[in-house]
Amino acid sequence: MSDIFIAVGALVVLSLIFGAVLGFAAIRFKVEGNPLVEQIDALLPQTQCGQCSYPGCSPYAEAIANGEEGINKCPPGGESTIQAIADLLGVEPEPLDAEHGTEKESAMVAVIREDECIGCTKCIQACPVDAILGAAKQMHTVIESECTGCDLCLDPCPVDCIDMLPINGGLPAWHWDKPGQIIATDATNNANEGKAA
Amino acid sequence: MNTSFQLHDFVGGIHPTDNKVQSTNTPISFAGIPSKLILPLTQHIGTQSKPLVSPGDTVLKGQLIAEAQGFISANLHAPTSGTISAIEARPVAHQSGLSDICIEITPDNNDTWVERTRITDYKKCDATQLINAIQAAGITGMGGAGFPSHVKVSADPAQINTLIINAAECEPYITSDDMLIQERAQDVISGIHVLAHILEPKNILIGIEDNKPKAADALIEAIEKDADTPDIQVVIIPTKYPSGGEKQLIQILTGKEVPAGGLPSELGIVCHNLGTAYAVHNAVIKGEPLISRITTITGNACAQPQNYEVLIGTPVEHLLNISNTDIEKTSRLVMGGPMMGFTLDQIQTPIIKASNCIIAATKQELPDPAMEQACIRCGMCTEVCPAQLLPQQLYWFSKSSNLEQAEAHNIADCIECGACSYVCPSNIPLVQYYRFAKGEIKQTNEDKKKSDRAKIRFETRLARQEREQAEKDAKRAARAEAAAKKQAEKKAAAAANPEGAVEKKIPTADLQLLQKKFDATKAAVAKSKDKIAALEASESPDTDKIELLKGALEKAQTKMKDAAKAMAEAKKAEKATSTANADKGDPNSPERLKNKLELAQSRLTTAQTRLDEAKAENSDKVAALETAVANQKQRVQDALKALDESIQQTNQQNTTEIKVDTEALKQKVLAAQTRVDKASERLNMAKEQNLETVGALQTGLEKQQAKLDEAKATLASATLEDAK
Numbered sequence: 001m002s003d004i005f006i007a008v009g010a011l012v013v014l015s016l017i018f019g020a021v022l023g024f025a026a027i028r029f030k031v032e033g034n035p036l037v038e039q040i041d042a043l044l045p046q047t048q049c050g051q052c053s054y055p056g057c058s059p060y061a062e063a064i065a066n067g068e069e070g071i072n073k074c075p076p077g078g079e080s081t082i083q084a085i086a087d088l089l090g091v092e093p094e095p096l097d098a099e100h101g102t103e104k105e106s107a108m109v110a111v112i113r114e115d116e117c118i119g120c121t122k123c124i125q126a127c128p129v130d131a132i133l134g135a136a137k138q139m140h141t142v143i144e145s146e147c148t149g150c151d152l153c154l155d156p157c158p159v160d161c162i163d164m165l166p167i168n169g170g171l172p173a174w175h176w177d178k179p180g181q182i183i184a185t186d187a188t189n190n191a192n193e194g195k196a197a
Numbered sequence: 198m199n200t201s202f203q204l205h206d207f208v209g210g211i212h213p214t215d216n217k218v219q220s221t222n223t224p225i226s227f228a229g230i231p232s233k234l235i236l237p238l239t240q241h242i243g244t245q246s247k248p249l250v251s252p253g254d255t256v257l258k259g260q261l262i263a264e265a266q267g268f269i270s271a272n273l274h275a276p277t278s279g280t281i282s283a284i285e286a287r288p289v290a291h292q293s294g295l296s297d298i299c300i301e302i303t304p305d306n307n308d309t310w311v312e313r314t315r316i317t318d319y320k321k322c323d324a325t326q327l328i329n330a331i332q333a334a335g336i337t338g339m340g341g342a343g344f345p346s347h348v349k350v351s352a353d354p355a356q357i358n359t360l361i362i363n364a365a366e367c368e369p370y371i372t373s374d375d376m377l378i379q380e381r382a383q384d385v386i387s388g389i390h391v392l393a394h395i396l397e398p399k400n401i402l403i404g405i406e407d408n409k410p411k412a413a414d415a416l417i418e419a420i421e422k423d424a425d426t427p428d429i430q431v432v433i434i435p436t437k438y439p440s441g442g443e444k445q446l447i448q449i450l451t452g453k454e455v456p457a458g459g460l461p462s463e464l465g466i467v468c469h470n471l472g473t474a475y476a477v478h479n480a481v482i483k484g485e486p487l488i489s490r491i492t493t494i495t496g497n498a499c500a501q502p503q504n505y506e507v508l509i510g511t512p513v514e515h516l517l518n519i520s521n522t523d524i525e526k527t528s529r530l531v532m533g534g535p536m537m538g539f540t541l542d543q544i545q546t547p548i549i550k551a552s553n554c555i556i557a558a559t560k561q562e563l564p565d566p567a568m569e570q571a572c573i574r575c576g577m578c579t580e581v582c583p584a585q586l587l588p589q590q591l592y593w594f595s596k597s598s599n600l601e602q603a604e605a606h607n608i609a610d611c612i613e614c615g616a617c618s619y620v621c622p623s624n625i626p627l628v629q630y631y632r633f634a635k636g637e638i639k640q641t642n643e644d645k646k647k648s649d650r651a652k653i654r655f656e657t658r659l660a661r662q663e664r665e666q667a668e669k670d671a672k673r674a675a676r677a678e679a680a681a682k683k684q685a686e687k688k689a690a691a692a693a694n695p696e697g698a699v700e701k702k703i704p705t706a707d708l709q710l711l712q713k714k715f716d717a718t719k720a721a722v723a724k725s726k727d728k729i730a731a732l733e734a735s736e737s738p739d740t741d742k743i744e745l746l747k748g749a750l751e752k753a754q755t756k757m758k759d760a761a762k763a764m765a766e767a768k769k770a771e772k773a774t775s776t777a778n779a780d781k782g783d784p785n786s787p788e789r790l791k792n793k794l795e796l797a798q799s800r801l802t803t804a805q806t807r808l809d810e811a812k813a814e815n816s817d818k819v820a821a822l823e824t825a826v827a828n829q830k831q832r833v834q835d836a837l838k839a840l841d842e843s844i845q846q847t848n849q850q851n852t853t854e855i856k857v858d859t860e861a862l863k864q865k866v867l868a869a870q871t872r873v874d875k876a877s878e879r880l881n882m883a884k885e886q887n888l889e890t891v892g893a894l895q896t897g898l899e900k901q902q903a904k905l906d907e908a909k910a911t912l913a914s915a916t917l918e919d920a921k
Binding site for chain 1: 295
């Protein structure tokens with residue numbers, strides 16, 4: 001009979017000790033904020049374009065973390081971002097929600113046709129990353145290296161003098177493409193199928 | 198000389214057919230001056246050079262035409278004298294086949310040198326001076342990568358113990374270093390001495406493969422001629438591809454491995470290409486910048502494979518022409534070696550500082566790559582990988598774009614030597630996959646950097662906007678507070694005098710309504726009167742009808758009277774309220790009386806006019822009106838009297854009231870005092886005479902005293918009020 005009491009007693013003492021340790025750890029190593037939001041935010045492309053209907057990438061990350069929003073609302077990030085977030089959250093990747101826009105082939109940059117600019121500063125106010133320089137009644141210009149290609153400056157422009165052009169990095173930005181995916185056996189299979197048909 | 202040297206080996210490597218013999222039978226010859234020289238601004242690793250000339254300028258041979266921008270960049274010089282004919286984008290010697298900015302020179306064929314500054318005795322110069330000379334000469338690594346040489350020689354001499362000169366030239370076909378040594382060994386050794394003087398290494402090693410015995414002999418001979426120079430060791434290493442790779446050569450010669458992501462200088466080693474040493478000799482000893490190099494033209498399509506001294510910027514076409522290359526037969530034109538080189542699409546592409554070989558290969562020689570087949574996991578690629586990576590794993594990761602895993606498997610350490618692709622039985626272009634993955638990783642990292650920057654900028658912008666909003670809010674709040682204060686002051690002022698025109702609209706509205714009613718009834722009365730008159734005037738008066746109408750007229754008249762009454766009452770009430778508002782309570786105030794008087798006067802005048810009218814008409818109303826006028830006159834007189842009285846009263850009140858108060862009280866006090874004095878005198882006298890009246894006098898005095906006190910108190914309070 002006493003064995004049972006010893007066992008129960010030992011378990012009670014152990015649970016008290018571990019409880020105290022865990023309680024202490026919960027206070028001592030408390031993480032401020034939601035680390036998940038930061039992790040999701042780090043995967044988003046930071047174009048701050050608002051195409052997800054949130055005012056910037058960080059609010060969208062927060063909405064995803066709270067489970068309020070799907071992970072497929074980010075056209076600039078595209079499939080790769082959806083995949084990365086799905087991996088992070090352990091959910092099934094979904095196809096990009098076409099309602100919010102489509103993924104662009106290449107990164108874009110805003111270019112102001114400077115002759116036509118009337119210096120209204122509307123695009124400057126619209127730019128989420130302060131990548132447009134200029135002053136009232138002075139010509140404006142885009143700092144290309146800082147432009148995220150978010151399109152937000154296009155609508156406010158009263159004279160439609162802003163173009164979105166694909167980024168041409170020239171030689172420094174060039175890199176090899178993936179080799180053709182067709183392998184010999186595929187080719188012969190295709191040929192055979194073609195013959196059969 | 199190298200008998201005692203302990204050689205090491207690196208893992209992997211291959212032994213492709215070397216095909217070097219073809220181009221070593223003919224001595225180096227000068228390729229001549231082509232009709233155009235095309236000089237790309239980016240011939241090196243690092244920042245693009247900045248052009249110093251513009252189209253139309255004439256330049257001399259060796260003149261600086263584009264200067265380095267930043268430390269990791271290189272100068273560019275005119276290879277011959279001539280005119281700048283264009284600065285524009287041209288296809289350049291690059292794997293991408295893309296165009297880049299180039300300076301085009303049309304030579305004048307005079308080959309006039311710019312003034313050259315030689316360093317006569319480099320041994321007397323300090324390292325900085327020599328490094329500057331190397332930098333000024335625009336020397337970049339001549340082995341293929343094109344890394345600016347002055348950066349490499351700027352290593353701290355205290356940390357450098359070994360200088361390795363790379364003469365391995367392990368790629369097939371290429372013989373430019375071989376021939377350079379065979380013909381100009383003395384100059385090469387001189388260049389090595391200069392490098393050694395800068396870096397002060399303990400050991401100087403020249404690594405050369407054993408398939409170049411003539412070159413090795415030439416080197417040894419040249420070193421033995423220079424007795425007083427530092428000891429240079431020529432190390433003959435077994436032929437194996439890629440022993441000429443910097444990391445591999447270091448491993449062979451020293452047994453040390455360059456750490457992943459590290460530089461040889463971390464091991465105390467600096468490695469230079471042999472061609473670079475020759476360029477250093479030219480720059481320092483002869484004062485000539487890097488404007489030409491030795492390039493091998495070979496391949497089965499080439500009738501006279503040999504090495505040429507080529508001006509930088511010479512189009513490949515020119516070399517193909519002078520070497521009698523059959524362009525028809527050429528299926529692939531390769532710049533660099535067959536392992537690491539790249540195919541040129543255009544024969545206009547110029548030779549750059551790093552171009553060591555041009556292979557004009559026939560179809561049999563370099564057939565189109567065979568169709569890629571499935572990986573059979575044979576593991577041969579792993580066996581030959583000199584970097585000891587897992588090519589198969591990297592292949593899977595690259596193919597599925599699993600960049601994270603590829604990075605985790607050290608794809609960055611791949612030297613892209615192509616040994617794995619060479620041995621692959623499935624003809625998988627493995628290196629292409631790695632290059633793709635490396636490019637993607639680089640791109641991803643750059644995108645990440647950019648997005649981080651965008652995030653910071655976005656957050657900074659938000660913070661700025663918040664701050665501005667807060668400032669605005671604060672200003673607005675301050676304004677609102679000021680406005681509220683003003684409002685409160687106004688309210689307080691309004692509360693202090695509440696007679697501030699509180700209009701009573703309802704009685705006026707009533708009055709208007711009543712007026713309308715009255716007018717309507719009046720009109721009705723007039724109408725019925727007219728009707729009666731009309732009926733009476735008619736020839737056959739209908740008496741019944743007249744009676745009826747008269748009854749209606751009476752009714753209308755009573756109605757009119759009622760209306761008039763109601764209106765009068767309403768007017769009265771309104772006046773009462775307005776006068777009550779204008780003057781609170783006091784019915785005898787002068788203003789009120791004045792109003793009364795005016796009213797009475799106006800009534801009198803109207804009565805008078807009516808009387809006059811009546812008199813003129815000889816009406817029987819005259820007597821009644823006369824009495825009425827008399828009454829009104831009486832009222833006016835009464836009102837006048839009352840007004841005068843009230844004015845007098847108020848005047849008296851205004852002037853005398855206060856004085857009366859204090860003066861009277863003072864007199865009262867004085868009177869009381871005299872009375873008290875008298876009473877006390879009487880009391881004293883009675884006491885001396887012992888009269889019976891003492892008791893009565895005593896009480897009298899006390900009474901008088903009390904009265905005096907009272908008077909004094911009232912006086913005090915009056916003066917106090919006065920003072921207020």
